[in-house]
Amino acid sequence: MLPDMSVCGFQWPVRFGRLKTLEDHNRYRGSALEKLDADRASPQPNGIACPECEAELVDTDPTGVLLSNPPKKRISCLACGYLGYRIY
Numbered sequence: 001m002l003p004d005m006s007v008c009g010f011q012w013p014v015r016f017g018r019l020k021t022l023e024d025h026n027r028y029r030g031s032a033l034e035k036l037d038a039d040r041a042s043p044q045p046n047g048i049a050c051p052e053c054e055a056e057l058v059d060t061d062p063t064g065v066l067l068s069n070p071p072k073k074r075i076s077c078l079a080c081g082y083l084g085y086r087i088y
């Protein structure tokens, strides 16, 4: 039995059959994101000068963003040990 689309508010044609399963989608996206995370996991230079020693700062966790307002990223200086945040 088809769901009652008027309840859901769908306005577009609903397709059935020959679609990927949710499990297949999540497995594929999960492995793609894991690879992306692994590639970017190490600190990345960000072109910003350290306020303490003027060496180039790095994004400490390139894949992480703090959900503050505005969003921020953790930064650090490998030369002097400065720790802070930058607006994302």
Ligand SMILES: [Zn+2]
Binding pocket: 050, 051, 052, 053, 054, 055, 077, 078, 079, 080, 081, 082
């Ligand atoms: Zn520094």
